[in-house]
Amino acid sequence: xxxxxxxxxIQTLGQKKFRDQEKLFIAEGPKLVKELLETNAVxxxxxxxxxxxxxxxxxxxxxxxxxxITEADLERISQLxxxxxxxxxxxxxxxxxxxxxxxxITLALDTIQDPGNFGSIIRTADWFGVEQIVCSNDCADLYxxxxxxxxxGSIARVKxxxxxxxxWLTAQKDIRIYATVLEGQDITTMKKLHEGIIIIGNESKxxxxxxxxxxxxxxxxxxxxxxxSLNAAVAVGVVLGWLV
Amino acid sequence: xxxxxxxxxIQTLGQKKFRDQEKLFIAEGPKLVKELLETNAVxxxxxxxxxxxxxxxxxxxxxxxxxxITEADLERISQLxxxxxxxxxxxxxxxxxxxxxxxxITLALDTIQDPGNFGSIIRTADWFGVEQIVCSNDCADLYxxxxxxxxxGSIARVKxxxxxxxxWLTAQKDIRIYATVLEGQDITTMKKLHEGIIIIGNESKxxxxxxxxxxxxxxxxxxxxxxxSLNAAVAVGVVLGWLV
Numbered sequence: 342x343x344x345x346x347x348x349x350x351i352q353t354l355g356q357k358k359f360r361d362q363e364k365l366f367i368a369e370g371p372k373l374v375k376e377l378l379e380t381n382a383v384x385x386x387x388x389x390x391x392x393x394x395x396x397x398x399x400x401x402x403x404x405x406x407x408x409x410i411t412e413a414d415l416e417r418i419s420q421l422x423x424x425x426x427x428x429x430x431x432x433x434x435x436x437x438x439x440x441x442x443x444x445x446i447t448l449a450l451d452t453i454q455d456p457g458n459f460g461s462i463i464r465t466a467d468w469f470g471v472e473q474i475v476c477s478n479d480c481a482d483l484y485x486x487x488x489x490x491x492x493x494g495s496i497a498r499v500k501x502x503x504x505x506x507x508x509w510l511t512a513q514k515d516i517r518i519y520a521t522v523l524e525g526q527d528i529t530t531m532k533k534l535h536e537g538i539i540i541i542g543n544e545s546k547x548x549x550x551x552x553x554x555x556x557x558x559x560x561x562x563x564x565x566x567x568x569x570s571l572n573a574a575v576a577v578g579v580v581l582g583w584l585v
Numbered sequence: 586x587x588x589x590x591x592x593x594x595i596q597t598l599g600q601k602k603f604r605d606q607e608k609l610f611i612a613e614g615p616k617l618v619k620e621l622l623e624t625n626a627v628x629x630x631x632x633x634x635x636x637x638x639x640x641x642x643x644x645x646x647x648x649x650x651x652x653x654i655t656e657a658d659l660e661r662i663s664q665l666x667x668x669x670x671x672x673x674x675x676x677x678x679x680x681x682x683x684x685x686x687x688x689x690i691t692l693a694l695d696t697i698q699d700p701g702n703f704g705s706i707i708r709t710a711d712w713f714g715v716e717q718i719v720c721s722n723d724c725a726d727l728y729x730x731x732x733x734x735x736x737x738g739s740i741a742r743v744k745x746x747x748x749x750x751x752x753w754l755t756a757q758k759d760i761r762i763y764a765t766v767l768e769g770q771d772i773t774t775m776k777k778l779h780e781g782i783i784i785i786g787n788e789s790k791x792x793x794x795x796x797x798x799x800x801x802x803x804x805x806x807x808x809x810x811x812x813x814s815l816n817a818a819v820a821v822g823v824v825l826g827w828l829v
Contacts, residue, residue: 372789376813457701461816470809495812529826545616565714565829568739569620571822572705578819579826582773585809 343414351418366484370425376494390427420486448474452543460491461574467495469581477506510555518556525559528583595662610728614669620738634671664730692718696787704735705818711739713825721750754799769803772827
């Protein structure tokens with residue numbers, strides 16, 4: 342059985358303050374943990390797993406420590422409503438605070454606060470080959486367990502940078518900035534993009550005025566029915582589906 | 586202050602059994618409640634609201650009863666983490682159990698179990714003008730508070746029918762059935778659809794084998810990056826963005 346201190350320690354990684362202090366985060370469930378273990382760039386420091394998971398997965402490579410736990414232990418350390426066999430403690434990624442935007446598609450997120458949406462956006466970017474995302478500092482935390490879970494492993498492949506979005510966009514030269522809004526150019530009439538920054542706005546307020554001013558082109562997903570807006574992650578999917 | 590019995594009654598509407606017994610459901614927040622109040626087809630029986638909401642919205646039309654409540658009352662009856670001014674009790678919709686598929690686009694959901702995803706799918710359908718959805722009986726409950734919230738009002742406009750999906754699809758004649766899978770025809774090479782049934786599969790398992798057999802055409806969102814799959818609601822967005 343895991344010691345009380347150990348359980349407490351893992352539980353505290355649910356909080357941003359402690360995660361950042363320890364430079365770690367938590368990932369749960371066989372699918373996600375497997376994907377992280379298989380990604381070279383990711384350092385999984387410890388895996389807490391039920392016996393059945395350990396038997397299935399054998400000895401783990403490199404420096405990853407495996408700790409066998411009971412169902413009861415798992416219940417205590419899991420952040421999920423339905424704990425699922427295994428929890429990994431993973432090192433946070435190095436960020437060098439710079440992104441090259443030239444020749445690439447970059448997503449810019451303005452105040453995406455719902456962890457599930459944020460994770461889904463990262464996963465969607467990964468599907469469409471978009472490798473980098475800049476976020477305003479008030480977006481959800483990348484290492485929030487709900488974000489991590491909803492990226493479904495894409496967290497290991499998409500570079501995410503937190504910035505003062507206004508400042509960052511202002512500093513971008515010689516590159517087009519697209520803003521997804523309710524009344525702009527119909528994306529279905531546009532050519533594929535090979536480079537550019539695409540801004541996605543907050544779930545209920547859209548893109549803030551000071552950010553919107555920095556865009557060169559306003560773009561829109563044509564509406565055929567009556568919904569007032571689309572979910573932010575769905576909007577990212579439709580836009581990338583058309584434009585990349 | 587609301588009576589204990591009243592609070593208890595509203596709280597029980599969080600549970601499917603009681604919702605179905607009373608033929609009611611709950612909707613929360615100014616935006617959603619406003620949209621439901623403005624939709625003719627929807628019957629809002631009662632509105633529990635803070636004084637500020639009542640002043641802003643004035644007398645409600647028709648048979649809707651308005652009950653002024655305190656912040657403390659709201660906390661007690663709300664299903665949200667952050668209660669938001671107003672809660673409406675709404676009559677469940679009549680369903681005549683039949684849908685005409687001829688000349689229309691119909692979504693068919695196979696075991697979509699996450700309430701947020703399900704709600705987002707309804708909202709996305711509404712954006713793209715898809716007016717009807719059939720669901721396998723093991724999909725999330727339409728009146729689950731999380732589903733209701735994430736439809737953002739589209740619940741009032743999209744017809745949702747629960748069926749034995751295998752039986753229902755088998756009974757469809759003279760209409761094409763499309764299944765979204767990982768290896769099928771690239772949707773970006775297809776013409777717009779004016780009629781057809783589009784099947785979307787479970788978040789982690791995809792479309793079940795017995796359902797997949799009933800499809801005429803397998804379709805795919807081309808992948809350019811490395812994510813294993815897309816979120817179900819995002820997939821609906823991309824597919825409808827291309828095909829309708």
